Amino acid sequence: MPADNDWNLIYSYTRAQAIADGVLIDVTDAARTVGFKVHTAVSEHLYHGYVEPPDGLTGEGQSTTGRLHDLLFLVLCSARKSHAGADRATVRIAFLMEPGRTETVDVIAHIGPGDQGEPVLTLMLPEDD
Secondary structure: OOOOOOOOOOOOOOHHHHHHHOOEEEOHHHHHHHOOOOEEEEEHHHHHHHHOOOOOOHHHOOOHHHHHHHHHHHHHHHHHHOOOOOOEEEEEEEEEEEOOEEEEEEEEEEEEEOOOOOEEEEEEOHHHO
16 A cells, blocks of 8 residues: 555554454355455355354255355356446345245445455445445
């Protein structure tokens, strides 16, 4: 980030710090298996609230790995259809929350600069933005 003598930096919080703190969950390896080529993270709220299946759903064929794969795949499909040059897309995704009950949420996929200016992808809920 270039120095700007007109502004005093009061506080900064890097992506690496957010991952170390658990505010963001690094899912880069899973994202690469789906087809993403950039570092990818999911907000803790999205991950713990929806990607991890609620208690009682493991017998329903639900797993964190499977739900994460489905989330990433749906975001990838949406990203391929989004407008060229857009830095974010919103994807509506239904998650099974208990047998017979789904909850549909908007997931924001934002691509922007990482700590070193490299492209990174962050998946989050609107209230996490």
